[in-house]
Amino acid sequence: MVVDQVSNAELDRLFQALADATRRDIVARVLTDEYSVSELAAEYAMSFAAVQKHVAVLERASLVAKEKRGREQMVRIHLDGLRRARRLLDDYEEIWQQRVARIDDILAEG
């Protein structure tokens, strides 16, 4: 159960990071391509600093990692975060399935 393995603060940061359309878009982009922070910034109708903050939020959530290359900072996906979040939701659905199975058993007996 992820619920027990991953700290609440970590999950807070993870889901909080995913709870913004711009940040989800950044994740989707860096999943397939490499972007520097300013290349990302060019994609959105907001300031460079705003995008920089979004990237920082994703970084703190372990969804993304930065790597310095010359004067640029390249943003890459960091799968750990994504996997931890997905695992929690998988666990939830598994708990649900166990409950469904339990109810089926009871009905089969009755």
Place this chain on the structure above:
Amino acid sequence: MVVDQVSNAELDRLFQALADATRRDIVARVLTDEYSVSELAAEYAMSFAAVQKHVAVLERASLVAKEKRGREQMVRIHLDGLRRARRLLDDYEEIWQQRVARIDDILAEG
């Protein structure tokens, strides 16, 4: 791709709802048992109104549904939300896997 099917506002509400430990705990509880709002409230070191608000957030995110029973309001899980959130993360990982496969192909050719 969920990214296209589910509105950004919906995903915002979903992940935002999951970005709080109390709300994740409520989800975990109602996955296996039935709780009224006040039964839930009794579990946490905060006011009834605070828990009521948390339930409302989960409800708006389609993670939970309320059903009136007498003077009580029973809180049940509503799988739709959970599945939509999980699907997005699955999509992300699939995109990643495709990228990995693509890179493998390139390496195989080279």
Place this chain on the structure above:
DNA sequence: CTAATCTACAACCAAATGGTTGTAGATCAA
């Protein structure tokens, strides 16, 4: 060397969030 580019970070602001208390309407129990 100088100028342009990329990044980091501080200070500020409006809006949203997560909590509180208080009031009031339904429903149930005695």
Place this chain on the structure above:
DNA sequence: TTGATCTACAACCATTTGGTTGTAGATTAG
């Protein structure tokens, strides 16, 4: 009927969030 219980919701408050502008340090290009 009366009192207790369950819920809803408003008003309020402190903190966080998502945006802005401005300043300054590295690094690259000419």
